[in-house]
Each structure stands twice: as structure tokens, then as C-alpha cells.
Amino acid sequence: MLPYPSIDPILFSIGPLHIRWYGLMYVIGFLAAYQLVLHQAIKLQWQQMVEHLDNLHLTLIVGIIIGGRLGYVLFYNLPYYLAHPGEILAIWTGGMSFHGGCLGGIAAGLFYCHRTRLDFWKAADLFTVTVPVGLFLGRIGNFINGELFGRTTHLPWGMVFPEGGPFPRHPSQLYEALLEGVVLLCVLWSVKERPWRSGSTGWPHGSMLALFLVLYGFFRFTVEFVREPDPQVGLIGSLLSMGQMLSLVMIGVGIILWLYRRSTVTTAKHS
Template sequence: MALEFPQIDPIIFTVGPLSVRWYGLMYLIGFAFAMWWANRQAAKPNSGWTKEEVGDLLFYGMLGVILGGRIGYVLFYQFSYFLENPLYLFRIDQGGMSFHGGTLGVITAICIFAWSRKKQLLEVGDFVAPLVPVGLLAGRIGNFINGELWGRTTDVPWAMVFPTGGPLARHPSQLYEAFFEGLVLFIILYLFTKKSRPAGSVGGLFLLGYGVFRFGIEYFREPDAHLGLFGGFISMGQILSLPMVIGGLGLIIWAYKKPQPTVASKA
């Protein structure tokens, strides 16, 4: 026995040639939350941030997510196909976004913003980190509605048969990721930032937390058949998550060992 997959039309409504999709709406929800939360933090006394800076930062971040996510997906997951069809990079109508690529894009955007506004890089990273998990939660729900990125076959009571996943019941791994990488990670960061922390520790905790959650959930998610290593035991998602775990842990250790002023509480 398996749970019935809820048949939700990926398209919310259509007006002429324009179709509004749930997945796109999830992106908008993530950006809307980031804008609201960032302005909420900037409005606090002595935050060191203005609404204008928040707007510019989110604009850079949005570009980083979209460009980095698409380029990362093509290079990390479809590189062979890209070499044969270079224009595939621009075929966004065929979907394909990578969180790890988006992360690199956001880090690049943070570096550009910090340099242009003469702000401390770690300070900007700590400000951005709590804005991300809710966007991850929304994005994974979008994946679930689309019936994509499903999990490995299983007989757990909450297993589902996905329309594009064959006749076998599978883990709803998109919901696992939404819960742990989204909700749980946001709560962890929220509680962590209720007190002043060394600069860099918040960003480090985000990298560590996401990397650990993603690495573990990959064992429940169906890996790309052409990208698995050691007989499929290690997936591309796990390979890309390891640097996040190592880098995040190293950043936390460095932040607490290096004498530096603490940043203001963000929560």
C-alpha cells in the first residue's frame, strides 16, 4: 500500500500565452520572505543596515540564485549534454536548477555587494544566511507539486507512487528536504542568532547545517543514474555537500578562535 500522490496541476492559471506555475510561485514566496525578514532585521536599532542596502543586496542575491542555479545545474548534472548542445544552458523552459550552483552564485553576489558597499564580507554573509531556508522549503514544495526529484523505492507507510517515477512506491524526499533543509534549518539559525555571535559563525552554521542535512537525505533521494560513484553509494549531491560541511565547520571554528568584535543579534 502506498499513499496516493496528490494530482495538482503544475500550472495555477493561464492568461493568454502566460502560464503561472506553482514552482515559480514558490520562488516568489522565498524572495518575498527574504525581503520581509531582511527589512525586519534592518529596522532594528543599530542594525548597520538601511532599506536601500537590503534592496540592493536582495537584487544581487536574486541574480546569483538564478544564474548560479542554472549554470550549476548544467555543469554539475548535465555537463556531457551541454558539451554536445551548448545552447542547452539557455533552455530554461526545460527546467533544471542546482542549489549548490545557486549557493556559489549567492556567495559571488555577496562578495560583489560587500566590496561595492565597503561592508565586511562575513557580516553580509551572516545577514543573508537566515534568509535562505524558507526559500528552500518553498522550492522543495514546488518540486513535490511538480512530481519531480522523488526518492528511492521503499515500503514505508508514507511512500508514494509518483506519476513520473514508475509503478513503485518511493520516499517523498522533496518533503524531507523541505522539512530539514527548510523549516528545521531556519529554526536552528533563528535560535542561534538570538544572541550576538562572532562574525562568520552564522554563515558557517548555515553551510554546515545544509550540508549535513542534504548529505543524509541523499540516501533517501533517487540519485542521477549517470552520476553515482562507488556503485551509486555516493551521489553528486553528496559530493557537492561535502565542501559545505567542511567549509562551514572550518568557518565556525575560525570565527570562535579569531579575536574579533561580535555582530549584533539578528533575531
């Protein structure tokens, strides 16, 4: 058994204002995404993206936060929030859904690109490959908070979490940080330029989004087998968690999107 490194979730305080590690991870993730998208846009000489980046990035942040919160409310704790509607906006108390945030980010991107005539699929390629950075940081924040821990285990790297009872548990936050963060970033970053190539080696724009949906969904679905289900939801049908159900939907959408983009581009080439 490994000792859980008890870290104060509050980084520092200024009077009544508490700066938390988890919130800092969000800020660093958003800043990193901005810089990485800017780097790609400049390298690809996409000046239109450089000009729109500030406003688009802010729109995406708003969409992710709203979608993440509403996703948690709808998917994970709807009866509670129907009884306490005033707490829906209290995001500082915790409760964000990645699947909801992903949907909110996509919706915000579609809205902004439609309004400004910016190519959504090209923009999605640039932004999607940066998402694993934020995922990695977010899972580290979950680990510091001692939340979203795994199920009990006898493996030598099991940890006793402060809120997880007396038995060792899987540090599932670290599994997700590795798979959804490091591994997913390596895969996406290694193929990120394929949509910008011409000829047989090129992929249609939007492929990065489709690939992300499939791979994230697969990694999340797998890790959920050792992650403790949310107590207010439990296992659906005594088999799958809510996260797994949503991840299956995500995988399906990713496959459909991949096929749709390939068929669209193929039709355009032959028309």
C-alpha cells in the first residue's frame, strides 16, 4: 500500500478568498490550450484563427463551464437540484461533468464559428489536440482533493483516501491522468497535422475531434471499472456506471462523426 500524499486543497488564502489547486489547474489548462492553439495557427499560417482566437477561446471556456455544470446536474444529481434549484449555480461547491463540458464546448464552438464564418472543423482540429493537457491537470486536481477515487483493491499501489474509508483504493485519478492526459496527448499530437495534408495521407478536417471522442470514451469506459461509482447514482443495471454509459455514447458519436467527415470529403472530391 502506498501512503496518500495529503496535500492541502487550498494553495493559499487572501482574507476570505481561497485559491485552490483544482481551480488553478483549470486556469493553467485554459492558458496552455490558448498557447498551443496559437502555436499551431501561426505554424499553419491560419491568420483568421489568430485574429479570432481571443474571442473564440473565451466563448469555449464559457460553454465548457456551463455545459460541465448542467451535465452534472442532469446526469448525476437531478433529483437533488430539482429540490434545491438555487444551488445549480453554486459551482464552487463542486460538481462538474466532463461529458457535459465537452458537449457545451462543442456547442459554443459551433455557435461562434457559425456567427463569424470561421471553419468549425478546422478550428476543432486545433483545439481538440490541446484538451488532454487540461484533462491531465484536472485529474491531478481531483487527486489532490482526494475525490473521485477508485474502488477497494489489494494491489500494492492502493491508497487510503481521507473520504474513502479505511481500505486501500485504486488511485483512479492517476490512471485517468495517464490515459486521458499523457497517452491521449501523445496520440493526438503525433497525428495532428494529417488533416492539413493533401493527397492520400491527409485526413478530413474534424478527424481530431472524432478521434478524441473515441479514444477518450474508451479510456474513460475502461478506468470506470475500477473507479468508485457516484453514490447518488450507483451502477445502472448493477453493471455500468453513468460515466460508462455516457462514454459509450461518446464513442458512438465519434465513430459516426469519423465516417460522416470521410464521406463528406469523398463526395466533395468526386462532385
